[in-house]
Amino acid sequence: MWVKPWNMKEGFLIGGGLLVTGLLLQWVLGPVEWGLLAWPVNLILLGLMAVVVGVLYALRRKVYVFEWMMHSGAAVPCLSYAAALTILMGLLPQVKGTDVPWLSQMLRFWPFVLIWTWMMLISALAALNHLLRWKLREIPFLLNHLGVVIAIVAATLGNADIQKLQLTAFTGETEWRAVDDAGMVHEPGLAIELHKFTLEEYDDGTPKRFASDISVYTEDGKNVRGTVEVNKPLKVNGWKIYQYGYDVRYGAESPYSVFQLVRDPWIFWVYLGIFMMIAGALCLMFFMAPKPMKS
Amino acid sequence: MSWDSFIWFALGAVLLWAAGAFFAWKEKKALVYLCTLAGIAVFFAFILGMWISLERPPLRTMGETRLWYSFFLPVAGIIVYSRWRYKWILSFSTLLAIVFICVNLFKPEIHSKSLMPALQSPWFAPHVIVYMFSYALLGAATVMAIYMLIRKDKTTEKEVNLNDNMVYVGLTFLTFGMLFGALWAKEAWGDYWTWDPKETWAAATWLCYLAYLHLCKARPNEWRLACVVLLVSFVCLQICWWGINYLPSAQGLSIHTYNVK
Numbered sequence: 437m438w439v440k441p442w443n444m445k446e447g448f449l450i451g452g453g454l455l456v457t458g459l460l461l462q463w464v465l466g467p468v469e470w471g472l473l474a475w476p477v478n479l480i481l482l483g484l485m486a487v488v489v490g491v492l493y494a495l496r497r498k499v500y501v502f503e504w505m506m507h508s509g510a511a512v513p514c515l516s517y518a519a520a521l522t523i524l525m526g527l528l529p530q531v532k533g534t535d536v537p538w539l540s541q542m543l544r545f546w547p548f549v550l551i552w553t554w555m556m557l558i559s560a561l562a563a564l565n566h567l568l569r570w571k572l573r574e575i576p577f578l579l580n581h582l583g584v585v586i587a588i589v590a591a592t593l594g595n596a597d598i599q600k601l602q603l604t605a606f607t608g609e610t611e612w613r614a615v616d617d618a619g620m621v622h623e624p625g626l627a628i629e630l631h632k633f634t635l636e637e638y639d640d641g642t643p644k645r646f647a648s649d650i651s652v653y654t655e656d657g658k659n660v661r662g663t664v665e666v667n668k669p670l671k672v673n674g675w676k677i678y679q680y681g682y683d684v685r686y687g688a689e690s691p692y693s694v695f696q697l698v699r700d701p702w703i704f705w706v707y708l709g710i711f712m713m714i715a716g717a718l719c720l721m722f723f724m725a726p727k728p729m730k731s
Numbered sequence: 732m733s734w735d736s737f738i739w740f741a742l743g744a745v746l747l748w749a750a751g752a753f754f755a756w757k758e759k760k761a762l763v764y765l766c767t768l769a770g771i772a773v774f775f776a777f778i779l780g781m782w783i784s785l786e787r788p789p790l791r792t793m794g795e796t797r798l799w800y801s802f803f804l805p806v807a808g809i810i811v812y813s814r815w816r817y818k819w820i821l822s823f824s825t826l827l828a829i830v831f832i833c834v835n836l837f838k839p840e841i842h843s844k845s846l847m848p849a850l851q852s853p854w855f856a857p858h859v860i861v862y863m864f865s866y867a868l869l870g871a872a873t874v875m876a877i878y879m880l881i882r883k884d885k886t887t888e889k890e891v892n893l894n895d896n897m898v899y900v901g902l903t904f905l906t907f908g909m910l911f912g913a914l915w916a917k918e919a920w921g922d923y924w925t926w927d928p929k930e931t932w933a934a935a936t937w938l939c940y941l942a943y944l945h946l947c948k949a950r951p952n953e954w955r956l957a958c959v960v961l962l963v964s965f966v967c968l969q970i971c972w973w974g975i976n977y978l979p980s981a982q983g984l985s986i987h988t989y990n991v992k
Contacts, residue, residue, distance in 0.1 A: 443949060443950070444946075444949060444950070507949065508945040508946075508948035508949040509949040509950075511941075511942075511945040511949070512942055512945045512946050512949055515938050515939075515941050515942035515945060516942050518938050519935055519938035519939045519942060519967075522931060522934050522935040522938060523935045523967065525926075525931050525935075526928060526931040526932045526935055526970070526975075526978070526980065526981075527978070527980055528980055529979065529980040530926070530931075530980070543926060591923070591924065600921065642847065643847065643848060644848065645848055645851075646848055665848070666848040666849055666851070666919060667848070667849065667851060667852040667915075667918055667919045668918070669918060669921070676921060678920070678921050696921055698921040698922075703917075706923065710910050710913060710914065710923075713906060713910055714906070714907065714910055716906075717902075717903045717904075717906035717907055717910075718903065720899055720902060720903045720906070721899060721900050721903035722814065724899065725895070725896050725899035725900065726892055726895050726896060726899070728815050728816070728817065728892065728893065728896060729888070729889045729892045729893075
């Protein structure tokens with residue numbers, strides 16, 4: 437072990453080191469506080485990560501471990517640890533709230549966060565390595581590795597910037613106030629007038645369709661008329677408006693309709709990453725799979 | 732067109748697909764395409780007939796979506812065949828198509844079931860169909876891995892290569908299924924990923940298969956270890972697919988439990 441070239445054993449030890457470090461952090465600092473990542477902290481962290489990747493890459497000839505990080509031998513242990521922790525998360529009930537066992541909030545468990553960060557770091561390094569020796573045949577590798585980094589980093593860093601509000605509009609009335617999960621009242625900069633709420637049922641009485649015919653008025657003077665229903669949100673000024681609920685006591689006669697308003701400033705980057713991964717998966721099948729051997 | 736005439740179209744299509752699969756083993760390329768495509772056309776004629784008589788695309792009931800699985804399986808099979816000439820792929824896709832056709836023939840009560848509003852999305856069919864295709868391929872790769880582990884030294888390089896290939900294609904579709912699910916979830920619920928128990932297990936499964944892929948690159952000679960990783964991955968896949976219905980950690984939490992209700 438620790439004899440060059442390194443392979444997987446070294447990776448398992450480094451991962452073990454990350455687990456121990458994570459446990460110490462958890463013990464000293466408590467669970468990860470994702471809320472602290474809100475703008476502009478997430479942007480600073482992103483910049484920091486880019487600098488770290490750049491520096492590690494520049495020093496790859498001087499420091500062997502940075503060179504090794506780009507190879508598949510480093511990916512296997514990292515993926516194994518990530519898989520093991522994710523399986524653990526799937527086996528143990530995950531709960532909200534404070535003062536719960538560490539493993540009951542896996543997403544706030546430092547070892548989990550460190551392993552995933554390590555995974556993003558080595559994927560980004562490998563992607564950079566392939567990007568800088570650019571050739572057409574590097575595209576599949578880049579789509580997969582860069583795609584996954586862009587999607588996961590944007591989703592993780594952007595999470596604290598997501599705004600989710602609930603707006604309840606009564607038929608014939610216009611409502612501009614909405615509440616967040618904590619019950620705080622916000623003015624999202626748009627108002628919703630509910631013209632009609634519709635509930636259709638199948639013959640057996642199970643719900644078939646919930647829909648709200650609404651007008652949306654924005655602060656900058658837009659007036660959008662549209663129908664919001666499950667699976668068909670309406671997009672206005674960066675807000676996505678979802679059909680969220682109604683008064684179940686009255687069913688089709690519900691006097692109001694509840695909308696969820698979601699704004700995610702990082703969504704473009706998440707989608708970019710996802711579409712790169714889809715293209716990457718196609719490449720996986722058509723270009724990266726080993727060629728079948730002739731009999 | 733109604734379900735009463737389904738059996739005749741299904742019979743015709745299955746016979747043609749089976750003939751196509753047979754000719755693939757006999758390496759008669761032209762006949763493979765002819766039979767398989769003819770079978771696909773026969774089956775699509777039924778779907779089209781249903782579409783016209785129902786005055787809507789037949790995508791609403793579980794029985795109707797199963798029609799599409801049976802349709803897409805040979806389509807995917809012939810695409811994969813045209814690319815790699817695997818002799819087994821058409822036998823495999825035909826067999827799976829038959830399973831779904833049989834469910835439709837012998838379980839008529841499913842036709843009356845209605846889709847809840849959250850499932851009425853253009854993403855529904857692709858999300859489920861690509862997953863089914865991927866489960867099928869990865870299942871075949873698992874059987875192959877067990878076979879290789881039992882035979883040990885008799886395992887040939889060609890078998891390792893073939894299995895590797897199936898996993899690559901299976902993982903492509905697994906990734907599609909996961910990402911289509913994320914895109915759909917964003918449209919339906921406003922979140923693309925919420926670590927719902929089903930999603931957690933999907934992530935774990937995906938990571939396991941990625942570990943397999945990287946292991947094969949890092950240590951090409953360790954195919955036995957790779958086979959073991961495949962077995963572990965497949966266990967995760969089963970938990971993700973139906974096992975979570977029995978896991979205490981997922982009770983009452985998953986938005987994916989309408990599968991069993």
